[in-house]
Amino acid sequence: MDAASPKRNVALVGPNGAGKTTLLESMLFVTGTIPRKGRVMDKNTVGDASPEARERQMSTEVTAAWFRTGGLEFTVLDCPGSVEFVQETRAALMGVDLAVVVVEPVLERMITVAPLFHFLDSHAIPHLVFINKMDRSEVRYRDLLDALRKVSARPVIPHQYAIGRGDSLVGYIDLPTEQAYAYKKGGPSDRIPLPEEYREREQAARRALLETLADFDDDLLEKLLEDQEPPTEQVLADLRKTLGADQVVPVFMGVAEQDMGVRRFLEALVAETPEPAVRAAALGIPENGATLAQVLKTYHLPHAGKLSLVRIWRGQVKDGMQLAGMRVGGVYRLLGQQQEPVGEAGAGSIVALARMDEARTGQVLSNGAGPLDVQLPTAAPLPPLFAYGLTAVNRNDEVKLSAALAKLVDEDPSLKVEPDPEMHQTLLWGQGEMHLKVALDRMRTKYHIPVETHAPRTPYRETIRKSTDAHGRHKKQSGGHGQFGDVKIHIDPLPRGTGFRFENRVVGGAVPKQFIPAVEEGAREYLAKGPLGFPVVDVQVTLNDGQYHSVDSNELSFKMAVALALKEGLPKCQPVLLEPILAVTISVPADYTSRALQLVTQRRGQILGYEGKEGWPGWDAIRAQIPQGEMHDLIVSLRSLSQGTGFFEWTFDHLQEVPDRLAQTIVEQHREHA
Secondary structure, eight states: OOTTOSEEEEEEEOSTTSOHHHHHHHHHHHTTSSSSOOOGGGTOOSSSOSHHHHHHTSOOSOEEEEEEETTEEEEEEEOOOSGGGHHHHHHHHTTOSEEEEEEOSOGGGGGGGHHHHHHHHHTTOOEEEEEOOGGGOOSOHHHHHHHHHHHOSSOEEESEEEESOGGGOOEEEETTTTEEEEEETTEEEEEEOOOHHHHHHHHHHHHHHHHHHHTTOHHHHHHHHTTOOOOHHHHHHHHHHHHHTTOOEEEEEOBGGGTBTHHHHHHHHHHHSOOHHHHHHHTTOOSSSSOEEEEEEEEEETTTEEEEEEEEEESEEETTOEETTEEOOOEEEEETTEEEEOSEEETTOEEEEEOOTTOOTTOEEESSSSSOSSOOOOOOOOOOOEEEEEEESSGGGHHHHHHHHHHHHHHOTTOEEEEETTTTEEEEEESSHHHHHHHHHHHHHHSOOOEEEEOOOOOOEEEESSOEEEEEEEEEOSSSSOEEEEEEEEEEEOOTTOOEEEEEOOOTTSSOGGGHHHHHHHHHHHTTSOTTSSOBOSEEEEEEEEEOOTTTOOHHHHHHHHHHHHHHHGGGGOEEEEEEEEEEEEEEEGGGHHHHHHHHHHTTOEEEEEEEOTTOTTEEEEEEEEEGGGOTTHHHHHHHHTTTOOEEEEEEEEEEEOOHHHHHHHHHHHHHHO
């Protein structure tokens, strides 16, 4: 593996609206990669090029771009900021050398990066912070730093310190070199004398920076203890080393829309972004061996077919070679939606491979024989949180609908298609309402399949409260052999969760043995729809007696007889409606716990308790039981009350009686739509 690779791979991540796409546009412009800058509101940026992204003026999928600066070639992955598209971001992060967390200078919004910081730290992905839109904030810079420290498990250290703020923003002080710079719109910042009124603050901030770095460098610690001034080269080397090891989180600042601070930021990226070999070594990838590449993102393009965005960890990828049994149909470098054929690419590159039809996001591809010599981490699929039931507007599109859904899931593994034959619906699961609307827009514009949506139907059940006896006789004579079956049964309720039981107590051959299984099967079939219109559960049917005819009796006759008995008996057993209750664990910052508890009770939920969330300082985990019928838009409400940070996990727990008044409404609505 070439330790002196000129490649660097960076992901732009952070909350929606922080300006990641604008920062990418500025990077491409100041490096001369594009002749003029686009704007998100003008729908002409390199990133956010899909129709769905431009319509909403927000990133909905990962966009790759490249540029050269400082003798290096950077590939930048512009990742969606919305929590509903976080699967895209997480998958892309698995293949970069550095994550740039772009945030706004708003104290209340800093909490929104807590889940992102947690993911980056969990996977030891080096990351730094770029505070964008500094010209719009009157917040003190040290308060912004403190807010970041509250949500980061790693030490947050300012690489730059702001001079002025808001309309009075002048520039910044680079703490490692102690040089001050003044911003200049549309051009590189000018070096200026360090303002005297900032000297004390600069000294305190730089001292804190050095003390943090000294925790990882004994030589630097010794110099500080002896009051020696460390050379700038040592400070920069320590910054590069600790950043590469995900031990510190440096903070930069600027105004991407005005290109202010972007050139200096690029200089810092050239000097401090870890080399590809550093990340590969951290993942335990041996230097020698077969070619190794990992799929970070899958695209299905209308005319180009399938493209797989991959990080090459080792070896070379060439057009026409075999990877994981698939022939590479082309190697491309991406600049937004532009594809430039390059023929081949080496370790440390992020490129797109064409026509790898069986490749899946997260998959590790190799041309070697036998098992892989390393297991690379992947972004685990997120649990589904929100669903729509789907129906093709045109019934002739049903077959095409299945194929289109398969491609959507291939592009975005956090989507899940679930056929539900019981409720006569196909469910599309995702991370939220916006997530699914974007997916359905893609289906309409890319695959020309419009669909109708509805809230998922809840799989209600019914059971009985009391026992009864019932008699059923089926007799039919129409020439030749007729039909005859006669049964006497006893119907009993069973404890919740028992299911269905059948017992035969016939003596003396009143019902011949060969017809007993038909009685049981007939009971099971009838209980698929009880008096209230739903499957009946937790019921025992006991066959006590009956009659048969030596010529006319058969299995069908006894199926019909037990159905008649159940039709007569079940309404006398006080049928009641049951609803599925889910065990739910809600995770929110502690500041929003009380509001989340109210949300649970508003949805007929039962709170079981809450405690601090393990591994998430300042977060709580709420345990509750909530009816499935109340869960459809829970994630929408939860995110609304927690600035988009809250999330939950759920599993089926048990069935429970529905309150009488609500049960009556549900049954009436079901009968109307039956």
